[in-house]
Structure formats: structure tokens, C-alpha cells
Amino acid sequence: MTELRHRGTTENDLYQQSEDKGSENEGKAEGVSESETKPDTGLPEVPVPADDTPEVLNKALSGLSSRWKNWWVRGILTLAMISFFFIIIYLGPMVLMLIVLCVQIKCFQEIIHIGYSVYHSYHLPWFRTLSWYFLLCVNYFFYGETVTDYFFNLVQREEPLRILSKYHRLISFALYLTGFCMFVLSLVKKHYRLQFYMLSPKKTWEGFIGGFFSTVVFGILLSYVMAGYSFFVCPVEFNSDHNSFEVDCVPSDLFQLQDYALPATLESLTGWPTVRLYPFQIHSISLSAFASLMGPFGGFFASGFKRAFKIKDFANTIPGHGGIMDRFDCQYLMATFVNVYIASFIRGPNPAKVVQQLLALRLDQQLNIFNSLKSHLIERGLLEDVA
Amino acid sequence: MTELRHRGTTENDLYQQSEDKGSENEGKAEGVSESETKPDTGLPEVPVPADDTPEVLNKALSGLSSRWKNWWVRGILTLAMISFFFIIIYLGPMVLMLIVLCVQIKCFQEIIHIGYSVYHSYHLPWFRTLSWYFLLCVNYFFYGETVTDYFFNLVQREEPLRILSKYHRLISFALYLTGFCMFVLSLVKKHYRLQFYMLSPKKTWEGFIGGFFSTVVFGILLSYVMAGYSFFVCPVEFNSDHNSFEVDCVPSDLFQLQDYALPATLESLTGWPTVRLYPFQIHSISLSAFASLMGPFGGFFASGFKRAFKIKDFANTIPGHGGIMDRFDCQYLMATFVNVYIASFIRGPNPAKVVQQLLALRLDQQLNIFNSLKSHLIERGLLEDVA
Known part of the structure; x- marks a missing residue:
């Protein structure tokens, strides 16, 4: 952003620079390493990319003036690109998709190269590694759904693909989260290493481990209490007859007490062969574990942010306590995890939504689906074959 | 990012600053306006927020030392917050959702306030307006789907809600795009105003309007030619029998020639009462119009980016021509639009996907849906009632 202000007065430099490009390149072939040795002026320095005109073109056009040479190079490459894309289209949609992927990767590489050159001097660690890692995350996240939609049969048949598709949301989240934690660690590493070793590390680890176990135990107990009230376990629904929102239902299996056999070691300790639990209590362990193991990274990130802006609190x-943001810094991570966890492990497919989509189809499509559903249910013995 | 480097050596300032907070606040009550008058040192300045401790607490604790006073304020407010959240939970899920929304808005306000204070001096125009606008876009985008899922009947009954839900993706895209164009315009306004008025404005507008019409005409012609080949109009599908990808189908209605009645004025001009067109050719007009009217903003943005980093091309x-990114700057906007356009106006609900979801349900749920579908189809006269 600094640049926008500085450029204001010297807008024409850009165009002058491009005119001088040929001669500048020779001296600046290794711009990146050169900018390291310069004293830091606070302004980012992007190296001028080296001239990659193929030797054969340079030779063929050596008799021409710089302006005409450039015109010919541009024209020839334009024709080459157009021909290349015709060939791609001729080779069919799979090759086209592959080229789109390549273009995306190359564009990303060009942009992070600029970012790297600019932020290099600030020693942002793992900048390039994390950038490429996030490109991978984004691609998995976006291609994941499309590939499943298009190639459902292929995906179902291949076990690794099926897992990648079934837990698509969870895996995406885990990938992003890993990147996020690595980014936070890379930023705060120096600072927290100091804090961990200087300020009684034993106490910190005891607190961390104690916090983990007490969160898990508290979660199990609290979810036992709360699972007993339909107020806490039923979804809000809009009731058209009463024209109001209602919270009332037969609790799902998740909130019905069940007997669980205890492992032998615990059985001998307690003397109980089984315990009665709500299945949700088992899930509460995952949620508590995430809250105490990963939640702090939201706080670390907020600390890094605040330190970067030289402030103690987000607001007052x-x-x-500070700002609302100071109290909720971990909640954003936790809320996202809860959403992904519910979608991945708790919420099954929604019959009401399937019916909506079914009724949105053309009548002949509905009839087709009706007939295949009929034969499927006859096969499974749920319907009698009257034909 | 600059800060991270500068902080390295003076990490303890932060903690010292917080100790001095009480005395600093008095002199810095209007920190924002003060930072404007200071000479710009290149370092962002975030004002220390004013102390908002309620007067009644300040009075009651006036006899205590600063440390103990802070301890009591913190303790009392902690209890107040916990009680507040119990009340919220008692008031039910709708109030809870509302509070979550409020917390989100307040957190956002705290963060953009910091951003505004820091970037204020760089005269980033419309910073706060655009920030709030993007919060609106994000909320519409994310809440849109959830609200439709939960309150399907309510949404279907109220016409404005139904439209907002049906064209959810298109409206989200339009909102984001408007914000993006405003951001780009705000950044490049000065520069482009110069360009438009200094460099023969008549020619620019002629080129712009000429480009628009030629793109539309070329699009109509090209889509006529391409719609004739199944290679261009059929989806790629994975054929399990041949174990390969195939491009072969009966073209959809979109790619079947139809007779369109010409408007009276065009009929008297051409002498034709009707024209034979592929319906896709009508859609091609929207796509061409977007490409020539909105596409350039992708290029403007890329120009702004390059100017900010003082580079002529993304790479060589x-x-x-420069980098791949220099050739593809408009394509990212266009590709997104095509995706949204297809989802909103072209692709109907996918029967194959509905069947997949149907078969993923429990058998009793499948049987339920079977029976309601049966009575629905009997009602419509597509099935005979044999019972």
C-alpha cells in the first residue's frame, strides 16, 4: 500500500523504466540477490525479469530497430499462442482442463515471486512454502466438489478417491488449519520460544495439560446435563400453522441414552461393566480436545496481529478485558471446527432437502426416479412386486 | 508486516506501554486526529483506545491501587459477561443467533478501526465504506444458504425472500463484483481520469463501444458455428464400460435450433418474420456483454497491482507480452461470471445427483419419500392409483 502513495508523484517512471528495460536487464540479471545487499530503504524492490526472448528470434530480427523488433516478437508470439490454444481445443476437454490448471499455477508463481521479492527483506519465514501449500488447499477444496459431481462413478470405485470425496470438507479444513498453524508458528516462534523458556516452562506445560483434561471432563459432564433438555438438543423450526419459531422434537439418536461397554481396564477399576451415555458425549471429547489443543492458535494469531500493529487490545x-475481539479470538477457529465436525460426522443426508430437489425436477425425471426407487426398494424387500 | 521486523528488538515496549496506559490515555484521547498532524514516519500509528470504565465503577474503586482496581474491574465485568450469556441462552436460539451476528459485527468494527487508523495516512479512499459493504456481501453469501435450508417453507412463501434465495449465487456475485469495481475505481480513478481526458477521449469511447458491439456480434456468430459440433456442447463423462472419458450426447435444448419471432421493427428491416437460432446464442449476448463491460476491471486491477509494485509486467x-498473468488478468473475472451464469440460468437441477442423495438415505426414509412421490405423481396424473 505504501507504494500507491509514493507512486502518486512519479507515475511516469514506470513508462520510462519499460523503455530502458533492455539495457537495465544486463546489469540486473540477478536482481533478487542484489536487493539483499542494498541498505533497506523501506521500499519494496521487485527485480526486473530477465529478457527471455528465444535466441533464434533475437538472431533473425537482429537487423531491426528495438521498436520494430519488439513489434515482430509480440506478433509472432501472439500467433504462436493462438495456434497453441487451437491445438489444445482440438485435443479435447481433458487437455483443456489440464492447461487451465497449468495457467493457474504459472500465474500464482508469477504473483508469489513478486510477493517474495518484496517481503524477502522482512524475513517472513516459509513465505514461498506456505504460499504453495495454500494453493494446494484451495485446489483440493474447489476441485474436490466438481470432480465428485462429474465423475461420481469413478470416485466411488476407487477407495482413496472415495475417502477424499466423502470427508472433503473435513480434509479441506484440516489442510487450511495446518497451514494457518504453520503461519502463526512461523510468525510467533521467536516470541513464544522466549516466553516458554524464560517464564517457567514447567508451569506452562502443566497448565496446558491440566487445561486439556479439565476441558474434556467438563465437556463430558456439561453435555450430559444439557442433553437432557429438548431446548438444547432440538433444531429451531419455523411452524407455518402457528406462524412462529419452535424448538420441540423427539431428540435424535445422538441425544438418547445408550449403554456402552467399558474397556477391561476401566471395568476392573470402576467395577461397572457398562456406562449409560448420550452418544453426543463421545463427540464432546473431540470438540473439547480441539478447543484446548487448537483453539490457542486463534489467540496466538490475534497476539501476532496486535504486536504487528503495536497495540495491547483490539479496542476498549x-x-x-479489551475489545470484543480480544474475548472471541479463539471462537472463530472453534466455530469453524464445530461446523465442519457436524457436517462430517453428525449430520446425515437431509431427507427434506432431497424431497425439495426431487420436486424441482421435470415430471418425466420424477417418474424415472420413482421407477428406479421402486425397483431398488423391491430388491431390498421393502416393497412387494405387484407387477 | 513492516512492524514485525521493527518489533523484533523492542518487544518489551508493548508491555511497558500497557502499564503506562492510564496516564497515556489522558494526553491521547483523540489519537486519530493527532496522528494526522505528525510528520509521516512510514510507520503505522494506532491510537490507544480511550478508557471506557463506567463512572460508577471508577468511583466505587477509587480508594484502590491501580493494580487492584484493574483486578476488580476485570472480575466484575467477567461475572457480568457470564450472566449476560446465561440470559441469552435462556432467551432461546433466535436471540443467540442475533447475538452471534452482533459479536461478529462488533469484532469487524474493531478490526477495521485499526486498519483505518493505520492506512488513513495513505488516503485509501472509501476504506471504511467498502469494508462494511464487503461484510454485508459475506453475510448474505453465507447466511443465504443456511436460512434457505432451515426455513424453506418461510422462504418459499415470501416473494422477496424467494428471489433472494433462488438467485443467491448470482446476487452474491453481483454484490462482490460491485465492491470490487468500486475498489478498483477508487484506486485507479486519479490515474485513469488522467488517461481518459489527456489521451483523446473520443477514440477511447469509440473503441470501447465498438469493442462491445463487435464482441456481441462475434459471440453470436461463433456460438452458432460451435453449437453444431457435439465436441463443443456435450459434457465430458467417464464411461465405466470402456474405462475412458467420452464426449458424446444428444445435445440439450440449449443447442437445438429453434424459431424465434423477430420484433416488428427488425422484421420490417430484414423481411424475415422469424429467425432460427440456438437458444445458447441468446445467452452468448450476456456473456459477451459481461466480457466487454466488466472484463476490463480485471485488467484495471492488474494495472493497479503492477503500479503499486512498480513493475511493468508480472513476469517475462x-x-x-510479459507474464502469463498479463494475458489472463481479465479471464479470472470472466471465468467466475461464466460459472455463476451457468449455475443461475442454464443448469437445471441434476437428476443423477438427486438419485445419489436419495440412495444415501436410510431405507425407511427412502420408503417415506417413495410414498410421497407416488401420491404426488398420482395427483399429477402420471401414475394410476391401483389401491
Whole structure:
């Protein structure tokens, strides 16, 4: 952003620079390493890319003036690109998709190269590694759904593909989260290493481990209490008859007490062969574990942010506590995890939604589906074959 | 990012600053306006937020030392917050959702306030307006789907809600795009105003309007030619029997020639009462119009980016043209639009996907859906009632 202000007065430099490009390149072939040795002026320095005109073109056009040479190079490459894309289209949609992927990767590489050159001097660690890693995450996230939609049969048949598709949301989240934690660690590493070793590391680890176990135990107990009230376990629904929102239902299996056999070691300790639990209590262990193991990274990130802007708190909304953001820094990570966890492990397919989509189809498509559903249900013995 | 480097050596300032907070606040009550008058040192300045401790607490704790006063303020506010959240939970899920929304808005406000204070001096125009606008876009985009899922009946009954839900993706895209164009315009306004008025404005507008019409005409012609080949109009599908990808189908209605009645004025001009067109050719007009009217903003944005980093091209991958990114700057906007356009106006619900979801349900749920589908189809006269 600094640049926008500085450029204001010297807008024409850009165009002058491009005119001088040929001669500058020779001296600046290794711009990146050169900028390291210069004293840091606070302004990012992007090296001028080396001239990659093929030797054969340079030779063929050596008799021409710089302007005409450039015109010919541009024209020839334009024709080459157009021909290349015709060939791609001729080779069919799979090759086209592959080229789109390549173009995307190459564009990304060009942009992070610029970013790297600019932020290089600030020693942002793992900048390039993390950038490429996030490109991978984004591609998995976006291609994942499309590939499943298009090639459902192929995906179902190949076990690794099936897993990648079934837990698509969870895996995407785990990938992003890993990148996020690595980014935070790379930023705060120096600072927290100091804090961990200087300020009684034993106490910190005891607190961390103690916090983990107490969160898990508290979660199991609290979810036992809360699972007993339909207020906490039923979805809000809009009731058209009463024209109001209602919270009332037969609790799902998740909130019905069940007997669980205890492992032998625990059985001998307690004397109980089984315990009665709500299945949700098992899930509460995952949620508590995430809250105490991963939640802190939201706080670390907020600390890094605040340190970068030289502020102690985000605001002063709550006296003695700081801003609302200071109290909710971990909640954003946790809320996302809960959403992904519910979608991946708890919520099954929604029959009401399937019916909506079914009724949105053309009548002949509905009839087709009706007939295949009929034969499927006859096969499974749920319907009698009257034909 | 600059800060991270500068902080390295003076990490303890932050903690010292927080100790001095009480005394600093008095002199810095209007930190924002003060930072404007200071000479710009290149370092962002975030004002220390004013102390908002309620007067009644300040009075009651006036006899205590600063440390103990802070401890009591913090303790009292902690209890107040916990009680507040119990009340929220008691008031039910709708109030809870509302509070989550409020917390989100307040957190966002705290963060953009910091951003605004830092970038204020760089005169980034419309910073706060655009920030709030993007919060609106994000909320519409994310809440849109959830609300439709939960309150399907309510949404279907209210016409404005139904439209907002049906064209959810298109409206989200339009909102984001408007924000993006405003951002680009705000950045390049000065520069382009110069360009438009200094460099023969008549020619620019002629080129722009001429480009628009020639793109539309070329699009109509090209789509007529391409719609004739199944290679271009059929989806790629994985054929399990041949174990290969195939491009072969009966073209959809979109790619079947139809007779269109010409408007009276065009009929008297051409003498034809009707024209034979592929319906896709009508869609091609929207796509061409977007490409020539909105596409350039992708290029403007790329120009702004390059100017900010003082570079002429993204890279030198294609001699005479610059980087791949220089050739594809508009394509990212266009590709997104095509995706949204297809989802909103062309692709109907996918029967194969509905069947997949249907078969993923429990058998009793499948049987339920079978029976309601049966009575629905009998009602419509597509099935005979044999019972």
C-alpha cells in the first residue's frame, strides 16, 4: 500500500523504466540477490525479469530497430499462442482442463515471486512454502466438489478417491488449519520460544495439560446435563400453522441414552461393566480436545496481529478485558471446527432437502426416479412386486 | 508486516506501554486526529483506545491501587459477561443467533478501526465504506444458504425472500463484483481520469463501444458455428464400460435450433418474420456483454497491482507480452461470471445427483419419500392409483 502513495508523484517512471528495460536487464540479471545487499530503504524492490526472448528470434530480427523488433516478437508470439490454444481445443476437454490448471499455477508463481521479492527483506519465514501449500488447499477444496459431481462413478470405485470425496470438507479444513498453524508458528516462534523458556516452562506445560483434561471432563459432564433438555438438543423450526419459531422434537439418536461397554481396564477399576451415555458425549471429547489443543492458535494469531500493529487490545469495549475481539479470538477457529465436525460426522443426508430437489425436477425425471426407487426398494424387500 | 521486523528488538515496549496506559490515555484521547498532524514516519500509528470504565465503577474503586482496581474491574465485568450469556441462552436460539451476528459485527468494527487508523495516512479512499459493504456481501453469501435450508417453507412463501434465495449465487456475485469495481475505481480513478481526458477521449469511447458491439456480434456468430459440433456442447463423462472419458450426447435444448419471432421493427428491416437460432446464442449476448463491460476491471486491477509494485509486467514468460498473468488478468473475472451464469440460468437441477442423495438415505426414509412421490405423481396424473 505504501507504494500507491509514493507512486502518486512519479507515475511516469514506470513508462520510462519499460523503455530502458533492455539495457537495465544486463546489469540486473540477478536482481533478487542484489536487493539483499542494498541498505533497506523501506521500499519494496521487485527485480526486473530477465529478457527471455528465444535466441533464434533475437538472431533473425537482429537487423531491426528495438521498436520494430519488439513489434515482430509480440506478433509472432501472439500467433504462436493462438495456434497453441487451437491445438489444445482440438485435443479435447481433458487437455483443456489440464492447461487451465497449468495457467493457474504459472500465474500464482508469477504473483508469489513478486510477493517474495518484496517481503524477502522482512524475513517472513516459509513465505514461498506456505504460499504453495495454500494453493494446494484451495485446489483440493474447489476441485474436490466438481470432480465428485462429474465423475461420481469413478470416485466411488476407487477407495482413496472415495475417502477424499466423502470427508472433503473435513480434509479441506484440516489442510487450511495446518497451514494457518504453520503461519502463526512461523510468525510467533521467536516470541513464544522466549516466553516458554524464560517464564517457567514447567508451569506452562502443566497448565496446558491440566487445561486439556479439565476441558474434556467438563465437556463430558456439561453435555450430559444439557442433553437432557429438548431446548438444547432440538433444531429451531419455523411452524407455518402457528406462524412462529419452535424448538420441540423427539431428540435424535445422538441425544438418547445408550449403554456402552467399558474397556477391561476401566471395568476392573470402576467395577461397572457398562456406562449409560448420550452418544453426543463421545463427540464432546473431540470438540473439547480441539478447543484446548487448537483453539490457542486463534489467540496466538490475534497476539501476532496486535504486536504487528503495536497495540495491547483490539479496542476498549469491555473495561478490564479489551475489545470484543480480544474475548472471541479463539471462537472463530472453534466455530469453524464445530461446523465442519457436524457436517462430517453428525449430520446425515437431509431427507427434506432431497424431497425439495426431487420436486424441482421435470415430471418425466420424477417418474424415472420413482421407477428406479421402486425397483431398488423391491430388491431390498421393502416393497412387494405387484407387477 | 513492516512492524514485525521493527518489533523484533523492542518487544518489551508493548508491555511497558500497557502499564503506562492510564496516564497515556489522558494526553491521547483523540489519537486519530493527532496522528494526522505528525510528520509521516512510514510507520503505522494506532491510537490507544480511550478508557471506557463506567463512572460508577471508577468511583466505587477509587480508594484502590491501580493494580487492584484493574483486578476488580476485570472480575466484575467477567461475572457480568457470564450472566449476560446465561440470559441469552435462556432467551432461546433466535436471540443467540442475533447475538452471534452482533459479536461478529462488533469484532469487524474493531478490526477495521485499526486498519483505518493505520492506512488513513495513505488516503485509501472509501476504506471504511467498502469494508462494511464487503461484510454485508459475506453475510448474505453465507447466511443465504443456511436460512434457505432451515426455513424453506418461510422462504418459499415470501416473494422477496424467494428471489433472494433462488438467485443467491448470482446476487452474491453481483454484490462482490460491485465492491470490487468500486475498489478498483477508487484506486485507479486519479490515474485513469488522467488517461481518459489527456489521451483523446473520443477514440477511447469509440473503441470501447465498438469493442462491445463487435464482441456481441462475434459471440453470436461463433456460438452458432460451435453449437453444431457435439465436441463443443456435450459434457465430458467417464464411461465405466470402456474405462475412458467420452464426449458424446444428444445435445440439450440449449443447442437445438429453434424459431424465434423477430420484433416488428427488425422484421420490417430484414423481411424475415422469424429467425432460427440456438437458444445458447441468446445467452452468448450476456456473456459477451459481461466480457466487454466488466472484463476490463480485471485488467484495471492488474494495472493497479503492477503500479503499486512498480513493475511493468508480472513476469517475462512470453517474450513481448510479459507474464502469463498479463494475458489472463481479465479471464479470472470472466471465468467466475461464466460459472455463476451457468449455475443461475442454464443448469437445471441434476437428476443423477438427486438419485445419489436419495440412495444415501436410510431405507425407511427412502420408503417415506417413495410414498410421497407416488401420491404426488398420482395427483399429477402420471401414475394410476391401483389401491
